[in-house]
Amino acid sequence: MSAVSRAPKLPVIVTSVGVVVCVIGIFVDPARLASAYLVAYLSCLAVVLGALAMIMIARVTAATWFVALRRQAEEVTATLPVFALLFVPILVWSHVLYPWASRIPLRDPHVREAVLAKAAYLNLPFFAIRSVVYLATWIVLGELLRRASLTQDRGDTAAIERRMRTLSAVGLIAFGLTVSFAAFDWMMSLTPAWYSTIYGVNYFAGAMVGAVSLLTVLVARARWRGELPVSVSADHFHALAKLLLTFVLFWVYIGFSQLIVIWSAEIPAERVWYVVRMRGGWNLLGGVLVAGHFALPFCALLVRSIKRSALAMSCIGVWLLVMHYLDIYWNVMPAAPKGANWAGGFWLDAGALLLVGGLASVTWALRRANEPAIPIGDAEIAASLSYSTN
Amino acid sequence: MRDRSWSSGVYMAEFSSARELLAAVHAFAERGYTQLETYSPVPLRTGIARRRSWLPMVVFVAGEIGGIVSYAIQWFANVYSYPLDIGGRPANAIPAFIIPTFEGTVLAASLAAFVGFFVIARLPQPWHPVFDIDGFERATIDRYWLAVDAADPHSAPDRTIRELGALSPVRVLQLDAER
Numbered sequence: 001m002s003a004v005s006r007a008p009k010l011p012v013i014v015t016s017v018g019v020v021v022c023v024i025g026i027f028v029d030p031a032r033l034a035s036a037y038l039v040a041y042l043s044c045l046a047v048v049l050g051a052l053a054m055i056m057i058a059r060v061t062a063a064t065w066f067v068a069l070r071r072q073a074e075e076v077t078a079t080l081p082v083f084a085l086l087f088v089p090i091l092v093w094s095h096v097l098y099p100w101a102s103r104i105p106l107r108d109p110h111v112r113e114a115v116l117a118k119a120a121y122l123n124l125p126f127f128a129i130r131s132v133v134y135l136a137t138w139i140v141l142g143e144l145l146r147r148a149s150l151t152q153d154r155g156d157t158a159a160i161e162r163r164m165r166t167l168s169a170v171g172l173i174a175f176g177l178t179v180s181f182a183a184f185d186w187m188m189s190l191t192p193a194w195y196s197t198i199y200g201v202n203y204f205a206g207a208m209v210g211a212v213s214l215l216t217v218l219v220a221r222a223r224w225r226g227e228l229p230v231s232v233s234a235d236h237f238h239a240l241a242k243l244l245l246t247f248v249l250f251w252v253y254i255g256f257s258q259l260i261v262i263w264s265a266e267i268p269a270e271r272v273w274y275v276v277r278m279r280g281g282w283n284l285l286g287g288v289l290v291a292g293h294f295a296l297p298f299c300a301l302l303v304r305s306i307k308r309s310a311l312a313m314s315c316i317g318v319w320l321l322v323m324h325y326l327d328i329y330w331n332v333m334p335a336a337p338k339g340a341n342w343a344g345g346f347w348l349d350a351g352a353l354l355l356v357g358g359l360a361s362v363t364w365a366l367r368r369a370n371e372p373a374i375p376i377g378d379a380e381i382a383a384s385l386s387y388s389t390n
Numbered sequence: 391m392r393d394r395s396w397s398s399g400v401y402m403a404e405f406s407s408a409r410e411l412l413a414a415v416h417a418f419a420e421r422g423y424t425q426l427e428t429y430s431p432v433p434l435r436t437g438i439a440r441r442r443s444w445l446p447m448v449v450f451v452a453g454e455i456g457g458i459v460s461y462a463i464q465w466f467a468n469v470y471s472y473p474l475d476i477g478g479r480p481a482n483a484i485p486a487f488i489i490p491t492f493e494g495t496v497l498a499a500s501l502a503a504f505v506g507f508f509v510i511a512r513l514p515q516p517w518h519p520v521f522d523i524d525g526f527e528r529a530t531i532d533r534y535w536l537a538v539d540a541a542d543p544h545s546a547p548d549r550t551i552r553e554l555g556a557l558s559p560v561r562v563l564q565l566d567a568e569r
Binding site: 259266302 | 489
């Protein structure tokens with residue numbers, strides 16, 4: 001039986017619709033499709049990377065509460081290999097997306113000068129090599145952690161536990177560097193004359209908000225479907241919610257740190273990025289992000305009864321996932337290639353998101369089949385299931 | 391659990407084990423008593439729902455006020471009282487104002503938490519009626535005490551003492567209203 005026939009219907013349909021829309025898009029407006037695809041790719045990938053970071057942080061800190069939820073996160077990171085495949089279009093389209101890779105000479109002399117000065121770093125062969133290194137690092141980390149956890153299901157945990165703690169400690173360092181540089185390469189270099197050293201942390205902060213949000217939704221879903229034991233309860237949602245509140249604050253803190261430094265200095269080379277994003281519709285979207293990615297969830301997550309409710313938390317989770325997508329949109333889209341019809345391309349945004357998200361969901365569904373929903377062999381699983389926040 | 395300061399006096403029972411104290415708490419809670427206080431050398435979980443502290447609400451409101459006042463001071467100085475053109479930025483320089491606003495929020499909230507805790511916990515308290523009981527200091531070593539406020543709607547002088555006595559305590563005693 002082929003893998004596709006075993007896959008659940010909905011994600012396959014979603015992916016097919018995405019593929020059809022994107023194929024039409026290639027002929028209608030390829031430049032606009034490339035930007036839409038980059039937004040979809042970076043926003044979905046961030047969520048998966050955040051889940052990878054969660055697993056490693058929990059392993060390093062020996063977090064008991066997370067053990068019962070760890071399998072849900074591991075199933076998310078199981079989609080990483082497909083993101084390597086999904087990166088191919090970005091590599092193919094890099095000359096359309098990235099001004100420094102453009103085949104047409106750049107018109108703005110300042111940008112041309114900056115691109116020339118950075119040519120030793122921003123060139124296609126090196127870009128491709130770096131991208132492969134990033135993706136390989138994440139896939140290796142994700143697969144090793146996942147396989148170890150599945151081995152633990154059959155017992156023999158103390159030695160594996162120790163090995164995974166070491167791997168996670170080393171892995172977090174590699175993760176921090178690769179995610180930061182991936183954000184520089186794939187997102188910041190869309191405006192090649194501009195730079196912000198905090199940009200990688202910015203991407204990581206959004207990734208963690210997305211990851212904890214998705215995890216909350218997946219845990220609630222697994223519990224409603226009876227896949228998780230009933231002892232995964234309000235206390236676990238409470239813990240997730242507190243973490244989510246932390247990362248919502250972290251996201252706005254990092255975003256504001258970047259803004260205040262650039263806004264105070266007002267050096268032309270630094271302010272260009274904000275000048276574009278603080279005009280017209282982009283300024284409005286920025287306001288939506290401050291309200292929807294920070295103010296609203298911040299206030300909601302202060303309330304204890306919301307934090308302990310699976311239903312309320314999954315609503316906030318879905319909401320923040322939408323906001324996370326808009327955050328990446330606000331970062332990428334104002335730097336879209338000139339000439340692309342932005343306002344006429346929302347159907348391409350939807351199509352690209354369906355394609356990337358759909359394919360990730362199919363992979364997720366296929367790879368999680370026949371796995372226990374909790375790490376049953378982990379020494380801490382009993383303590384984790386009876387975890388209480390009080 | 392104690393709301394009032396024993397203005398009508400208090401009934402107290404001394405127990406020699408945590409188990410007996412917990413049984414006593416449950417017995418009294420079942421009878422409908424609400425003004426109970428326990429003294430124990432180790433932390434105990436009575437399992438009886440406690441009224442949640444209103445300290446978080448105090449901290450939240452104080453933080454809001456601190457933030458609004460901090461912003462208002464800056465707005466008054468830079469927009470209303472003495473506007474200065476600093477590098478062509480608007481007088482109402484929101485990004486620059488956010489940092490002191492944040493600091494003011496944290497300052498007011500943490501001060502409210504600090505002061506509010508002392509007020510709610512009625513600290514500092516150099517003297518407390520229980521200090522008049524001989525041997526009460528063993529509540530920090532190996533004895534467990536239950537105090538029932540005489541002002542509790544369920545309290546009645548003879549009956550409450552009888553109910554405490556029925557739980558086989560080491561001793562039962564009554565402290566009169568504060569002088």
